[in-house]
Amino acid sequence: MEKVGIHTVSIHPFEVDFKNRITLPLIVNHLLNTAGRHANERGFGIQQLNEHNHTWVLSRLAIELNGRPECGETLRIHTWIEGLMRSFTQRNFRFETGEGEVIGYARSIWAMIDTETRHPVSLIGQGIEEYIHQMDCPIEKPGKITLPEQTTQSSFDVTYSDLDINKHLNSAKYVEHITDTLPIEVMERNSPFRFEIEYIEECHYGERIQTFWTQSTSDEYLVALSKGDGKMACKCKITFK
Amino acid sequence: MEKVGIHTVSIHPFEVDFKNRITLPLIVNHLLNTAGRHANERGFGIQQLNEHNHTWVLSRLAIELNGRPECGETLRIHTWIEGLMRSFTQRNFRFETGEGEVIGYARSIWAMIDTETRHPVSLIGQGIEEYIHQMDCPIEKPGKITLPEQTTQSSFDVTYSDLDINKHLNSAKYVEHITDTLPIEVMERNSPFRFEIEYIEECHYGERIQTFWTQSTSDEYLVALSKGDGKMACKCKITFK
Numbered sequence: 001m002e003k004v005g006i007h008t009v010s011i012h013p014f015e016v017d018f019k020n021r022i023t024l025p026l027i028v029n030h031l032l033n034t035a036g037r038h039a040n041e042r043g044f045g046i047q048q049l050n051e052h053n054h055t056w057v058l059s060r061l062a063i064e065l066n067g068r069p070e071c072g073e074t075l076r077i078h079t080w081i082e083g084l085m086r087s088f089t090q091r092n093f094r095f096e097t098g099e100g101e102v103i104g105y106a107r108s109i110w111a112m113i114d115t116e117t118r119h120p121v122s123l124i125g126q127g128i129e130e131y132i133h134q135m136d137c138p139i140e141k142p143g144k145i146t147l148p149e150q151t152t153q154s155s156f157d158v159t160y161s162d163l164d165i166n167k168h169l170n171s172a173k174y175v176e177h178i179t180d181t182l183p184i185e186v187m188e189r190n191s192p193f194r195f196e197i198e199y200i201e202e203c204h205y206g207e208r209i210q211t212f213w214t215q216s217t218s219d220e221y222l223v224a225l226s227k228g229d230g231k232m233a234c235k236c237k238i239t240f241k
Numbered sequence: 242m243e244k245v246g247i248h249t250v251s252i253h254p255f256e257v258d259f260k261n262r263i264t265l266p267l268i269v270n271h272l273l274n275t276a277g278r279h280a281n282e283r284g285f286g287i288q289q290l291n292e293h294n295h296t297w298v299l300s301r302l303a304i305e306l307n308g309r310p311e312c313g314e315t316l317r318i319h320t321w322i323e324g325l326m327r328s329f330t331q332r333n334f335r336f337e338t339g340e341g342e343v344i345g346y347a348r349s350i351w352a353m354i355d356t357e358t359r360h361p362v363s364l365i366g367q368g369i370e371e372y373i374h375q376m377d378c379p380i381e382k383p384g385k386i387t388l389p390e391q392t393t394q395s396s397f398d399v400t401y402s403d404l405d406i407n408k409h410l411n412s413a414k415y416v417e418h419i420t421d422t423l424p425i426e427v428m429e430r431n432s433p434f435r436f437e438i439e440y441i442e443e444c445h446y447g448e449r450i451q452t453f454w455t456q457s458t459s460d461e462y463l464v465a466l467s468k469g470d471g472k473m474a475c476k477c478k479i480t481f482k
Contacts, residue, residue, distance in 0.1 A: 012274040013287065017401065018408040025402060033253040046254065047312075071288075071406075159421035160258065160428050161266060165312075167259040180400035184446065187401050205425065 003133035004080045005038030008098075011073050019188055021068040022075075024195060025176035031063070031093055031106055032171060034077040038091075043127055046165070053115045058108060058171045059088065060142035062196040065095060065104035074098030080133040087111055087120045089128060092137040105139045115166070145198050145235040148214035148222035154181060158207045169203035169233075178223045178236050181211040186221055192241040201233045209233060244374035245321045246279030249339075252314050260429055262309040263316075265436060266417035272304070272334055272347060273412060275318040279332075284368055287406065294356045299349060299412045300329065301383035303437040306336060306345035315339030321374040328352055328361045330369060333378040346380045356407070386439050386476040389455035389463035395422060399448045410444035410474075419464045419477050422452040427462055433482040442474045450474060 007030070015026045039045040039056070049055055069075055076096040083090045093106035112121045156177055164170035174197065179187050203209055203225070213223040219240040225233040248271070256267045280286040280297070290296050310316055317337040324331045334347035353362045397418055405411035416438065420428050444450055444466070454464040460481040466474040 012270075013277045013406070014270045014273055014411060014413050016406065018404045018406055020406055023402060029253075029255045032255055036254045160423075160425050161264055161417045161421050163259045165254070165257065165259055165261055170255060172255050176402045180402050182401075184401050 001042055001131075003131050004078055004135065005034065005041065006076060006078050007034035007037055008074060008076045011069055011071050011075060013071055016071040017187065019190065020070050021190055022070075023176075024068070024179050024187070025172050027063065027065070027068065028061070028175045029172040030075060030077060031061075031108075032058070034079050034093065035091055035108070038079045042131055049112065050115070054112055054121055055115050055166060057111045057113050058199055059111055060109040060196075060198050061106065061171075062108075062139060062142040062194065063093075063104065063106040064139045064192070064194045066192045067103070067190045069097070069103070076100070080135055081128065081131050082107075082133070082137065084123055084128055084132060086122050086124060089123055092135070094135075094137070105137050107137060107139060107141055109142060139194070142196050142198065145196060145237050146216070146222060147232070147235060148212050148216070148224050151212075151214055153210055153212045155208055155210050156180075158203050158205055158209060160205075163205060167205055169209075171199065174199065174225065174234050175236075177209070177211065177225065181213050181223055182221060182238075186238070189240055194239045194241070195236070196238075197234055197236040199234050201227060201231050203227065203233050242283055242372075244372050245319055245376065246275065246282065247317060247319050248275035248278055249315060249317045252310055252312050252316060254312055257312045258428065260431065261311050262431060263311075264417075265309070265420050265428070266413050268304065268306070268309065269302070269416045270413040271316060271318060272302075272349075273299070275320050275334065276332055276349070279320045283372055290353065291356070295353050295362055296356050296407060298352045298354050299440055300352055301350040301437075301439050302347065303349075303380060303383040303435065304334075304345065304347040305380045305433070305435045307433045308344070308431045310338070310344070317341070321376055322369065322372050323348075323374070323376075323378065325364055325369055325373060327363050327365060330364055333376070335376075335378070346378050348378060348380060348382055350383060380435070383437055383439065386437060386478045387457070387463060388473070388476060389453050389457070389465050392453070392455055394451055394453045396449055396451050397421075399444050399446055399450060401446075404446060408446055410450075412440065415440065415466065415475050416477075418450070418452065418466065422454050422464055423462060423479075427479070430481055435480045435482070436477070437479075438475055438477040440475050442468060442472050444468065444474050
């Protein structure tokens, strides 16, 4: 089995925003589906892990793209595992157009947990090592994200369509709620950007989640989601270039 | 060009609910993308219409399925135009598994409008006639939907990720908000079902939409979305068999 997985997707009318460009949550969606297929085909996908009461948890994600492709365009997403530590693995991505032009990269950090104890599980000796691969990924690793000043806020309740197979707010839906929190003028921008998110806490069905955002510079926005008990659920930074 | 269009989709991890089955809004999404591709390939897609300030508006939709397929399964959606009147066209669908087993059908009714006046446009002489095709679609046409008694209600605001290319609540997102309105136990059910929706009014960015639902029999649920001015935005009926 090849170390690099490739997933090709066409961008459909119901995946684009009112400016005809694919939305950020759907880019994340395609990226996560690419990761899922790669892991699954190599024996360590979520369904295979579930048989041993284990699952993958996405911890951090950074995406840099020249812009968001339009409806009708093709996105070829490459993914490979860059490294493996005891509790974390780094998975990278390269985005290409249908013609093979590179339009961006992404870096992600994942942990494996026991679905009953919710504790981390060692990643060593699970057959992941043999797929470690070195390939260029010229973007910064996900770093620390400053908490936004909590000036502008709103809220949402976690509903049925937000849920993943583990009955938690799914990783792409965090991003959908983040894009819905920011002013629409921010999401309309289509210059090259970096999107970075730190997933901190799981959100459950029925939970009310508070959203906060601030504009930290003319080209940088910070967003956070927090839970009823005040714990941060995630922090996010979007920077336009 | 063939009269029948076929669109094959794989069901990805981020398209399923916590029971591992594709959600209803994503079934609608795939159905609408199938319709969009069919129309586009034959010269009367949304982007082609936009050049003449016209667009398609989905008026009614009825879907009957034996159940919702699981993650990893394949859905082959066939679509064809059953008939054409001055102001409306009927487009049908047949759902098959990857192995060609028929698992359901859908019927939809569409109008074409002028994007500036918002008035209907005649469908005659636009090159659609030549694609009219007769094929079995053994489900009832979309009928009149009773308004639910307005007992249980909640609300949502139309946000960025709700919007279609015309900056209105997109047709699949109506369905997502409907599934989020009903108790989660209803959406968990996976017996054969009929889903029927009547789209009445467009919903705009920032609008607050009220949702109402009622259980009309042990196997039937009615849902309605209404706008701030009290006008109904859509009515919907879900029946389990």
